[in-house]
Amino acid sequence: MKDRTFTKYMENHISELVGYLLGKEQNFGLVCKLENVEFNPPLPDHIKETLNQITLFFLAGYTFESTRLDAGFISFEAGFGSENFGSIVTLPVLAVMQLIVEETPIFVNIAPPRPKESNGSIDMSMAALMANPKNRDLLKK
Secondary structure (H helix, E strand, O other), X not given: OOOHXXXXXHHHHHHHHHHHHXXXXXXXXXXXXXXXXXXXXXXXXXXXXXXXXXXXXXXXXXXXXXXXXXXXXXXXXXXXXXXXXXXXXXXXXXXXXXXXXOOEEEEEOOOOOOOOOOOHHXXXXXXXXXXXXXXXXXXXX
């Protein structure tokens, strides 16, 4: 399941399904782990605490209309809590665990989301570099 080719197939499939649902103007739900979701602006603690670690976002109305699919990410604007606190929700396509239409799961993702890109690729590159003992000697000079 961590094979890059398989992961890319899953990412493409999710993107195509989301694009299809958006094009058909079909409301749908996304199930994802909260740890893979970014909120801009960040949610106040009292609201974030009410969300489950595995969360369903239902895309309908303005939230559906604001949904964008771009460069491996899905984003949409949603209101949270009793005060309808507005935030833009962004998540990697691969973070989608399920797509749901009319209470029926139409897709289940078994590929893991990619690690966050902040320093992940640098750390992985450094680990690969340091795996060769000759390279360790170069860094000491």
